[in-house]
Amino acid sequence: MKNLLLSLSLIILLTSCASKKKIYQKENKKIEQSANKSSGGNYTSFNTVSYINRFKTIAITEMNKFGIPASITLAQALLESGTGNSDLAKYANNHFGIKCTSDWAGKGYYKDDDQKDDCFRVYKNPEESFKDHSEFLKRKRYAFLFELDKDDYEGWAKGLKQAGYATNPKYPDLLIGIINKYDLHQYDKREGEIDKIKREDRVLSDINKNIPQEKYKDRKTDAPTVITGNKYIVQQGDTLYNISKRFGLTVDELKALNNMVDNTIKLGQEITIKK
Secondary structure, eight states: HHHHHHHHHHHHHHHHHHHHHHHHHHHHHHHHHHHHHHHHHOOOOOHHHHHHHHHHHHHHHHHHHHOOHHHHHHHHHHHHHTEEEEEEEEHOOOOOOBBBBBOOOOOOOOOOOSSTEEEEEEEESSSHHHHHHHHHHGGGGGGGGGOOOOTTTHHHHHHHHHHOOOOOOHHHHHHHHHHHHHGGGGGOOOOOHHHHHHHHHHHHHHHHTSSOOOOOOOOOSSOEEETTTEEEOOOOOOOOHHHHTTTOOOOOHHHHHTTTTOOOOOOOOOEEOOO
16 A cells, blocks of 8 residues: 555655646757747847956946946856857846846846756846846845955956855956956956045845844834934945935945044944944
8 A cells, every 4th residue: 555655755856746747848949939930030149348348348337337347247158158159148138147036027048057946037038037137136135246346357256156156166366357358347447535435335235125124123213223412333235425414424435433544344243333
């Protein structure tokens, strides 16, 4: 009886897996037919130089919006998309291997990756993929990267691995190697201190809106937490710029009050906000 139940369970499991496989194959076929119809069956065969020329503008645009080095975006896209020639890039317009998540409401393209039949996001065009790459990185675990200079591609490469973007331990070296080989850092532009602070403030505020607010034991209201009359506790999403504006100071005045040599602050840090 026990063996019979085990056999039935196995049959049900195999039937379920086979059924799911057929559904995934059917969905993929729809995606491929739609892509073939849109392109007329004529897909651009990229080499590295033509790929860079094709997508450098959107990479620079996203860099200027959010601070992600254009070189990092291009290197990731080259690596993840097989220079734009993979089935995922060709049929799904997915150039970064971004998978479906619980908040993804779009279509999915299925292929084996970390697991069998992993679901990958499908985009209307490659530009959507580049834009979603930026939005995808605006998450709590990547927040610290947006405090880097937007031409610090080495810091970004190492930080992406640290934050768990890729499992390959050589991922930073692969990105840096591509950037150096093809001089992708030429597309990265340094920003002034004020522009950087404003950009950090905007991006980190967006990230902060998407995650639960961390509560402190002395925080009883939604007002800024001030202790001993002249101290403020740094909260998630704070930058020196938004703290200075909140308390009617300039960034330089705030740094002077706290003997700070740069703009680095940490969650939970006590900041002096008046003499």
